[in-house]
Amino acid sequence: MNVPNLLTLLRFALIPVYILVFFSGYVKLAFLVLLVAGLTDILDGYIARSRGMATQIGAMLDPLADKSMMIAAVLSLLISGMIPWQAAGMMFIRELGMISGSAYFHFRGKKTVPANLMGKLTTVLYYIAILLIVFQANYGIAYLWFVIFFSSVTTVIYIFQFKAMNPDDPEKFAIKGKEHI
Template sequence: MNLPNMLTSLRFVMIPFYVVVFAKGHLIPAFLVVALAGVTDILDGYIARRSGQVTAVGMMLDPLADKLMFITVIVSLLLAGYISWGAAGAIFLRDIGMIAGGLFFHFRGKKTVPANWMGKLTTVLFYIGIMFVFFKAPFAEVYLWVVIAFSFVTSVMYIVLFQALNKMKQAELPPADAPTL
């Protein structure tokens, strides 16, 4: 358990804390919990890369913590009537698909694609959208739909990268009928 993984674990702890704060109607403190989760996400990745503490556990838990926090926030905003069912459904479709696909291929021994600049930009844009929703900006829902569209483009890019990475990995393997020494 290194510092980046502890920061990732902290995000899991923030989820129920956020739910309690949001449920009590404290929107600004609830948003601050979400913002703090975003800061820990940036920090854990930065520290892990800078100090050579990138681990397989961290590569699996970090996106899971992010997705669970994000899904929790979207559900709370949906149930409170701050975002539409359509926007929430599109977000769920994309995020649950990404989680399920990542887990499915990870456990089948396939290489997964680490976060790239498009994925990171998508996350930042979603956090900005959440901020607009929390602060009830009149254009929040339109902005959120633009980010949702961008997130699907990002997902397609990840799928293309995933296929290329695993095709390359497959090409490196000897044929099944090749003699072994």
């Protein structure tokens, strides 16, 4: 256990805090909790990379903490009627797909794609969308749809990166037991 991993665990602990604050009617304060969680993500990544403290468990827990917090935020915005169900559905599908896909392939010994600039940018854009929605900007929902489109593009990029990191076994397609005359 090191400082970056403790910050990741703190992010998990902030999820119920966010939910409690949000549903107590303090939506803007809940956004502040969400922002603190986002800042711990930046801080833990910086510390892990700059101090050589990156761990395998951290590499797995960090994106899980990010996606869990995002799912909590989306769920709270949906339940409160602040975002349309279609947008929430698309966000859930992406986040749950990324979590389950990463876990599935990790436990089957496949290499998983580490967080990259596009993924980090997507997260920042989602935070901006939530900020606009929480503070009731006129274009908040339109911006959210833009981010959903952008996140779909980044998901396709992740899929191509995954396939490049895990090429098919060429022997899988070979015809066995056949000899040519």
